[in-house]
Amino acid sequence: MKIGVVGTGHVGLVSCATFAALGHDVVGIDNDQEKIDKLRNGQSPFFEPGLDELVAKGTASGHLIFSTEMADAVKDSEVVFICVGTPPKASGEANLAAVEAAARDVAKHANQRLVVVEKSTVPAGTSNRLQTTLKRQRPDLQLEVASNPEFLREGKGVEDSMSPERILVGADSDFAFDVLRRVYEPLTAKGHLLLETDITTAEISKHACNAFLSMKISFANALARLCEASGGDVVKVTEVMGTDKRIGPQFLNAGIGYGGYCFPKDLQAFERLAQSLGYEFPLLREVANINDEAVAAAAKKVEDVLWNLDGKRVALFGLAFKPATDDVRLSPALALARLLLDKGAVIVGYDPQAGPNAKAEMPELEVVEDPFDAATGAHCVVITTEWPEIADLDLPRLKQVMAEPVIVDGRNVFDPSQMAGTGFTYIPTGRPPVVP
Ligand code: UGA
Numbered sequence: 001m002k003i004g005v006v007g008t009g010h011v012g013l014v015s016c017a018t019f020a021a022l023g024h025d026v027v028g029i030d031n032d033q034e035k036i037d038k039l040r041n042g043q044s045p046f047f048e049p050g051l052d053e054l055v056a057k058g059t060a061s062g063h064l065i066f067s068t069e070m071a072d073a074v075k076d077s078e079v080v081f082i083c084v085g086t087p088p089k090a091s092g093e094a095n096l097a098a099v100e101a102a103a104r105d106v107a108k109h110a111n112q113r114l115v116v117v118e119k120s121t122v123p124a125g126t127s128n129r130l131q132t133t134l135k136r137q138r139p140d141l142q143l144e145v146a147s148n149p150e151f152l153r154e155g156k157g158v159e160d161s162m163s164p165e166r167i168l169v170g171a172d173s174d175f176a177f178d179v180l181r182r183v184y185e186p187l188t189a190k191g192h193l194l195l196e197t198d199i200t201t202a203e204i205s206k207h208a209c210n211a212f213l214s215m216k217i218s219f220a221n222a223l224a225r226l227c228e229a230s231g232g233d234v235v236k237v238t239e240v241m242g243t244d245k246r247i248g249p250q251f252l253n254a255g256i257g258y259g260g261y262c263f264p265k266d267l268q269a270f271e272r273l274a275q276s277l278g279y280e281f282p283l284l285r286e287v288a289n290i291n292d293e294a295v296a297a298a299a300k301k302v303e304d305v306l307w308n309l310d311g312k313r314v315a316l317f318g319l320a321f322k323p324a325t326d327d328v329r330l331s332p333a334l335a336l337a338r339l340l341l342d343k344g345a346v347i348v349g350y351d352p353q354a355g356p357n358a359k360a361e362m363p364e365l366e367v368v369e370d371p372f373d374a375a376t377g378a379h380c381v382v383i384t385t386e387w388p389e390i391a392d393l394d395l396p397r398l399k400q401v402m403a404e405p406v407i408v409d410g411r412n413v414f415d416p417s418q419m420a421g422t423g424f425t426y427i428p429t430g431r432p433p434v435v436p
Helices: 010-021 035-042 051-061 070-074 099-107 126-137 155-162 174-188 197-231 234-242 263-276 282-306 331-342 355-361 371-375 394-402
Strands: 002-005 023-030 064-067 079-082 114-118 141-148 166-170 193-197 313-317 346-352 367-369 380-383 406-409 424-429
Touching: 002 010, 002 070, 002 099, 010 023, 010 051, 010 064, 010 155, 023 070, 035 051, 035 064, 051 064, 051 155, 064 070, 070 099, 079 099, 079 174, 099 114, 099 126, 114 126, 114 174, 126 141, 126 197, 141 197, 141 371, 166 174, 166 197, 174 193, 193 197, 197 234, 197 263, 197 282, 263 282, 282 331, 282 380, 282 406, 282 424, 313 331, 313 371, 331 346, 331 355, 346 355, 346 371, 355 367, 371 394
Parallel strands: 002 023, 002 079, 023 064, 079 114, 114 141, 166 193, 313 346, 313 380, 346 367, 380 406, 406 424
Antiparallel strands: 141 166
């Protein structure tokens, strides 16, 4: 099939590479010339394990090409996926201007019956707007909207896309279902699950999944506060909870909270959507509040253990919003850096991948490339992202270079039993601290 993909961000580019790997002829377009130039030279504009190789394979096979021209993506295509950004407005509502502009441009260049697929996360009801827009612009053609929300995780994008737990297709016509079934036939033939719903149900399902996962994390973080106050151990509590199959063990890790460009903004957009439909959904607001509190709680721990923060040197281990990505958008590590900077601390950050992005986002941050450089002279190390290289650190060497041996573990990378006897003051999240 010939497939067009509009937007080459995390979702768009991984989709391009996956569709090409499935044997389709894919044209990925973006209005950012620099990005397209990079892609044409075989370079991914962001770090995503395995993506460079998959893109290179696609371009080498001739199945994948990149362009800045919408016409290239739309002409003779049976289906075009819209994967452009939906940033939050000041109100928290999703800004859908780029989605509309992309759809208009698709309509302008369409030359045959075509399915226009929302792959970016959009609020329920967007498809109606899109359908009206397409119809008004091209009454001469049958342009049909469908929804195919993406469930990939950053850092595991290629794995999630090539081997999805489920594929969700929302459509209103046999034609659209048929086109999308054929897109994913190579995956369904291997046994991957394809769920079919109406469009609004698909749109709501995507928001529901992200909101529910955020809620699990906030539940664990609320328990962490309770354990800190009572002397319990949140890691054990969530282990117990996780053995109940109805709850499951995943996304119950307490820490400094969730970040990234999906959970925080999707939760807000879902809340605004609910309000616009006349239902408050206050649970969603509380999930976000608990998440903010998780960062504030870590800042308070640093302040409690160091007393006056003014002039104290604090090393942050991890700047990305999670491991295996260089993405720092809405990273809890940077939110924590902001709180500590505002209290006068000197912050030096280390991250295996995200250093340059963090520096660009927060220029007042000192960023170094080696964890021991970050820790040298520090009064406290805060573990903010659970990169595997941080768990493997040489602790005696760390202790030697620090001004004072204090670790605040915002991701529970270490175990208190492992820290006992090391000479570190170790303050985990939701677990009893170790004080020599
Ligand atoms: C998330 C979803 O997991 C994907 O299914 C979805 O497709 C994607 O959003 C999206 O809507 O595009 P992602 O943002 O890449 O994916 O990252 P996650 O792995 O879900 O982690 C989100 C945040 O939660 C990270 O900051 C992570 O550190 C935090 N987290 C995760 C916790 O604090 N505790 C946990 O137990 C799990």
